[in-house]
Amino acid sequence: MELGCRGHLKAPSNRNLFCSYNSTTTPFLRxxxxxxxxxxxxxxxLLFHNAIYDNEISYFTKVKRKDMREAHTDNYTTPNEQYRIMQVKVYEGIxxxxxxxLLERVKDISGLSAGNKSELAAGNYGLGSYFPEHSDYRDIKVSPELNETGDRLATILFYLSDVAQGGHTIxxxxxxxxxxxxxxALFWFNLHNDGEPNIKSLHGVCPIIEGNRWKPLKLTFKSINAPMPDR
Structure with missing residues (x-):
């Protein structure tokens, strides 16, 4: 991750990558x-452009600092870990x-249904803050209780601000x-088609060098009864 944040990653060939207008995932997109x-x-x-609007961004960023808490990865074990992380406000959908x-838009974007309520975390990365590399899946073989609830199939991030320098998702x-x-909005699958974890979905957020960054986070679970999008 450190090499990537310094700009030393060799980007994969983009010969087989395309830009398009998605008009087929749901009827609304026509x-x-x-x-x-x-x-x-x-x-x-996938990166979806113009996926969240200014009035919605204002709604999610009007958060008082006292209402926020530190955010950690799932494998966080000690408060003495040596990294600066984002502050987060969790919205339990009502x-x-x-x-x-927003739920309808997630469905339009991904083809996946998230049910009737969302689980959003509006995060703020201040100057110098970053989020360490981690995977969103938990792996059913390690956590058998996921056979009932489902593992995290996909993740979608809505970017609520530009960043002057730093803050890349890597x-x-x-x-x-x-x-x-x-x-x-950035969307990716955490699992392969057979439900096995894709270790390449490991990701993190580079340090903020100038400015700050807001984002809400939406996780979509495999247990949701929804058609699999083409990929």
Whole structure:
């Protein structure tokens, strides 16, 4: 991850990557297609442009600092870990208009249903903060209780701000680096088609060198009864 944040990753060939207007995932997209950019085929990563709007961004970023807490990866074990991490406000979806609107957009983007309520974490990365590399999947073989709840099939990140310098989302095992762009959404699969974890979905956030970065995080679970998007 450190090499990637310094700009030393060798980007994969983009000969088989395309940009398009997604108008087929749901019927709504026939009227309002999403501008879609393929970032990687393994793991399958897409960037959707203009996926969240200014009024929605304002809703999620009006968070008081006292309401935020430190965020850690799933394998966090001690408060003495030597890294600076983001502050986060978790929104437990209440099914209000904004909640439903964003859930519908997630479905339009991914083809996956997230149910009736969202689980969003609005995170703020201040100057010098970053998030260490981690995987969003938990692996059913290690956590058998996931046979009932399902593992984390895919992740979608909505970028709520531009960053002057730093703050890239990086996939070190895939040699992929994505610069935050306000209003865009980054989507990727954490699992292969057979449900096995894709270790190349390991990702993190580079340190903020100048400015700050906001994002809400949405995790989509395999147990949700939804058709698998083409990939």
């Amino acid at each position: 009227l309002a297609p999403f501008k879609t950019e393929e970032i990687s085929l393994d793991p399958f990563i 099914g209000d208009k904004m909640d439903k609107t 996939f070190p095992l895939a040699n992929v680096t994505v610069q935050p762009k306000k209003g865009s």
